[in-house]
Every structure is written in C-alpha cells, then in structure tokens.
Amino acid sequence: MAIELRHLRYAVAAAHYGSFRRAAEALGIKQSSLSRRIRQMEDRLGVSVFERSSSGVRLTTAGNEILRTSQHLVDGLEHMVASAKAAGRGEAGQLSFGFYTSLSAGNLRASLMEHARRFPEVEIRMVEAARANLFASLRHGQLDIAIITGEPAAREGEAMALWSERIMVALPESHPLATNEIVYWTDLRSETFLLSHRDPGPELRDILLVKLASPKFVCQDASRESIMGLVGAGFGVSLICEAGICASHAGVVYRELQDGTGPSRISFAAYWRSDNDNPALMNFRKLLEERYPVPTS
Structure with a gap:
C-alpha cells in the first residue's frame, strides 16, 4: 500500500485550510485534482481521512492520526524541494x-x-x-x-x-627610505630583496628583474609572514601586493613603488x-x- 508524499502534502494543506478549494488555490492546482488525489489516498488506506460537508472539511480521528505521524515526512519533502530549488538557482x-x-x-x-x-x-x-x-x-x-x-x-x-593592485616595498622601519611616502625603483638598486619561492613570489621576482638590471635577491622557502619577519629584523627589503599591507608585522613599514610612469601594479x-x-x-x-x-x- 504505497502512499505518495504528494498526497500527504495535499491532505496537510486541506487540513490546514479546512477546505479543498482554498488548499488547491494555495498549492496552485485544480480543486478537482486535489480532491481526486485525496480520495485515492483514502481508498488505498481503507479509511476516511476527511469528513466532508457543505461548510468544508475536517479530519476524522483516523485522518488526524495519519497526518500527525506522517507530518515529518511532509516537512522533510518540503525542505528537500526548497533546498533543491535553492541549489539550482545557486542560492x-x-x-x-x-x-x-x-x-x-x-x-x-x-x-x-x-x-x-x-x-x-x-x-x-x-x-x-x-x-x-x-x-x-x-x-x-x-x-x-x-x-x-x-x-x-x-x-x-x-x-x-x-582588478590590479599596487606593488609595495616592505622596508625595515629604521631604513632611510622609510621616511619617504613614495619609493622609486632606482632607490633600491643596492638593496637585498627577500622573496618567497611560494606564489606570488616568483611573479614579483620577474617584475623585479624587469625594473632593475641586476638586482640582488634571496629566495626563501618561507611564507609571506616569515619573509616580513626577516624584513623587520633588518635582513633586507621585500615586495608585497597592496592587499597584504593591512597585516601588521613588527618593525616593517610599507611604501608605494613607482617608476617614471607612476605606480607599479600587478x-x-x-x-x-x-x-x-x-x-x-x-x-x-x-x-x-x-x-x-x-x-x-
């Protein structure tokens, strides 16, 4: 004796509204379809789920017990359908x-x-x-x-x-250039650059090679945080994307890098x-x- 969850859903709506007509309107189906489906459910169960009258419908004792025990199935179905629709919309x-x-x-x-x-x-x-x-x-x-x-x-x-971001130079706070608002690439010719083997270190290294003919740099297999720690300790300077400068590192200041055409960007x-x-x-x-x-x- 298989009862479709759809039939239970129709019965729950009819019990809620006390009317097949109002339940059908709420569900967006024809009243005749809802009435027929509920009748099919009653035939399969062998009991009357609703008492019908000119004023509407109400659950029988058997119907009340059936819907009480099956409410979690209906709720689960509604949740599953809503979740599937939301996933289908990317929500x-x-x-x-x-x-x-x-x-x-x-x-x-x-x-x-x-x-x-x-x-x-x-x-x-x-x-x-x-x-x-x-x-x-x-x-x-x-x-x-x-x-x-x-x-x-x-x-x-x-x-x-x-988008693009400015390339910043990370300097020890005691560095002579730290007092400047803007640092030019040519100001850094004699500096040792500390870079990471990890991304975006290699790309920043390539930009460095374009901007300076023979830069001195040391690549470390270390995180950005560790590189900044070395900068703060005075072991050299480094390059960083603009989004990273909100992270505070002891002894480190950040300055915008420019060449003759303006800020350098990545x-x-x-x-x-x-x-x-x-x-x-x-x-x-x-x-x-x-x-x-x-x-x-």
Whole structure:
C-alpha cells in the first residue's frame, strides 16, 4: 500500500485550510485534482481521512492520526524541494575557491564578503595553494574557480581579467627610505630583496628583474609572514601586493613603488572550467563581472 508524499502534502494543506478549494488555490492546482488525489489516498488506506460537508472539511480521528505521524515526512519533502530549488538557482550549495594572495584586505576579500551577503546559504570552501596546484585542481574538478595573479593566459578552461593592485616595498622601519611616502625603483638598486619561492613570489621576482638590471635577491622557502619577519629584523627589503599591507608585522613599514610612469601594479585573473555547471559558480562569476566589468574602448 504505497502512499505518495504528494498526497500527504495535499491532505496537510486541506487540513490546514479546512477546505479543498482554498488548499488547491494555495498549492496552485485544480480543486478537482486535489480532491481526486485525496480520495485515492483514502481508498488505498481503507479509511476516511476527511469528513466532508457543505461548510468544508475536517479530519476524522483516523485522518488526524495519519497526518500527525506522517507530518515529518511532509516537512522533510518540503525542505528537500526548497533546498533543491535553492541549489539550482545557486542560492545554496558549495563553491570551491582557490587563491594564494592575501585576504587581509583588498578586492578579493571584498568580493567574497559581498558574495556571502548575497548568498548566505552557499558554503565557500577555501583552498590556498601554489599556482601550479590551483590549475591542477581546476583541471581535476576539485576547484570551481581560482584567482591568480597575472593577465588571463591561454589555458584549458575559461578566464577573465579582474582588478590590479599596487606593488609595495616592505622596508625595515629604521631604513632611510622609510621616511619617504613614495619609493622609486632606482632607490633600491643596492638593496637585498627577500622573496618567497611560494606564489606570488616568483611573479614579483620577474617584475623585479624587469625594473632593475641586476638586482640582488634571496629566495626563501618561507611564507609571506616569515619573509616580513626577516624584513623587520633588518635582513633586507621585500615586495608585497597592496592587499597584504593591512597585516601588521613588527618593525616593517610599507611604501608605494613607482617608476617614471607612476605606480607599479600587478593584475589578477579568475580561471574556471568551461564545463563546470555549478549554479553557485555562475552567480559568483556574475558578481565578478558586475564588480570588475571589461573596459569599453
């Protein structure tokens, strides 16, 4: 004797409204359809669930017991349907997000906060890893999207240009240049640059090689925090993206780097797989397109 959850849902609505007509209107179906389905349920159960009269309907003793014991099934069905619809619209579910830049401030942090405000039911799974690992995770479907420094490159999948950030120099607070508001690349010719092997260290190193003919730099297999610790201790200077300067490090000050054309900047891009149909990804991409539109010529 199989009773469809849909029939129970109709019966719950009829009991709530005390009327087949009002229950059908609330559910958006024809009254005849609702009445027929409830009659089919009663036939299968072999008992009357409702007493019918010209003034409406009310539960029989058997009907009241049936709906009381099956209410959790109806509630579960309603929750399941609502959750499925929300996930289909990208308003619930999960978004796997890869990055390696700082989240202490800047556009990346602001974008994630705005997404959380718009879609609070979407769980964001954060993955901080090296550039090569992020691309590998994208290819294998372990990530939905990754934010990576540099202009969009011709890679497997899709990409879009996002924002750019100023490149800052981190100096010991006792450094003679620390009193300057702006530091020029030429001021740093004799400095020792401390960089990380970890991203975005290699890209900052490449920029350094372009700006200075023969810079002296030491690459460490260390985190940004450890590099800043060495700077504060007076072992050298370093480069950092603008979003990272809100993190305070003892003995370290940050100054804007410029050349003859103005501030030096580093760009960011988003990457995702073209066959990824996660609705939460689609909504996050729309948010990025809204916040960082492609400039029109």
